[in-house]
Amino acid sequence: MTFSVKFGKESAMEPKKTRGKNPIIDTIYTADPAPMVCGDTLWLYTTHDEDELVNNFYTMVDWRCFSTRDMVNWTDHGKVFSLDDIEWADDRAWAPQAVERNGKFYLYCPVHKKNGGMAIAVGIADNPAGPFKDMGEPLVDEGDWNDIDPTVFIDDDGQAYLYFGNPELRYVLLNEDMVSYNREVGVVKIPMTEEAFAKGGHMTGTTYGEGPWFYKRNGLYYMVYAAFAEGKGRNEHLAYSTSEHPTGPWKYGGVLMTEEGGVFTNHPGIADFKGHSYLFYHTGELPGGSLFHRSVCVAEFTYNEDGSIDTVEKCDGVDPVE
Secondary structure, three states: OOOOOOOOOOOOOOOOOOOOOOOOOOOOEEEEEEEEEEOOEEEEEEEEEOOOOEOOEOOOOEEEEEEEOOOOOEEEEEEEEEHHHOOOEEEOOOOOEEEEEOOEEEEEEEEEEOOOOEEEEEEEEOOOOOOOEEOOOOOEOOOOOOOOOOEEEEOOOOOEEEEEOOOOOEEEEEOOOOOOEOOOOOOEEOOOOHHHHOEOOOOOOEOEEEEEEEEEEOOEEEEEEEEOOOOOOOOOEEEEEEEOOOOOOOEEEEEEEOOOOOOOOOOOEEEEEOOEEEEEEEEOOOOOOEOOEOEEEEEEEOOOOOOOOOOOOOOOOOOOOO
C-alpha cells in the first residue's frame, strides 16, 4: 500500500490546514484508537494492520503512536511497542490504552500468549512516545480468550481500574504500581444484563461485544464499547452505559455511533482536549480498506446537560483548536 499524501512532522514552510481530514493517518492502516491527553498534547496510540495478511486474518504485530497539539497537524512517532518486545507472546497485537502515573507511562496491550490464550501485557516508558519495555509477564492471564481490549482509568481517589473483555466485561483493581492488581478482589465479572447493556446479538444476549472505554466526567462514569444489535450478520456499532459508581451497576445509555463504516469492527476512544470532546473510531475508508485493513478517524461531539450523548455522526474531519 503506497500513499502520496505527506504525513509526519510539520514543516515550517507548510501552511497549517484549516481543517483536519479523516482518516487521520493515511500512510498505514491503523485501528483501535486510544487517545491520551498530557498537557497541551493529545497522544494517540493505535494498532497497525499489516498490508500483507497471514492466513487471511488480522495481521498485527506492533503498536503505533501519533501526537497533535491542534487536532489537525499530527506527528508520527512510529512503532513504540511490538510483539518482538514481549518474549512470552507470539501473535495478535490488539487494542491498547495508555495512562500516565508518577511520571511513568503504561501501555496495556492484549496479546496471544505462547501455548495459551489471550492475556494482557504492560509496556512501561519514561516518555509517552516510548519506547515501551515489557514488564516481563502477563498482568492478567485467566487462561481463556476473554482477556482483550484493556481500558484503564485512575479515579479521583487514586484507585486505578482496568476493564477488559469479550464476550464478558470484567475488571481488576490495579495497585499503585500499575503493573499488579488486588489479588484478594481478583478478576470481577460484571453482570451482563439487558438493563446494563440492552438486548443485543452478542454471546451474552446483550449488545456488549468488546472494546470497552472507561472514563469519568462530571461525577458520572461512562462505559463506551463496541456493540452488536439484535440479528445475525451485523457489523459492530458503538454504544454506551453509565453508572454513579466505578464498578456499576451500569445503565444502558444508547447508540453512540451507527454500524456503517465499511468494516466489521469498530473501537471507541474518547478524550476531552482544549475544551472540546472527541470520539475516535475506525472505518475502512483508505484505499484498499477492508475488514482487515482499517483506518482511524475522529469526530467532535457534545454532551447533553444530563450527561447523555446523542448519536455521533461519522465525518470528514474536525476543526483546529489552539
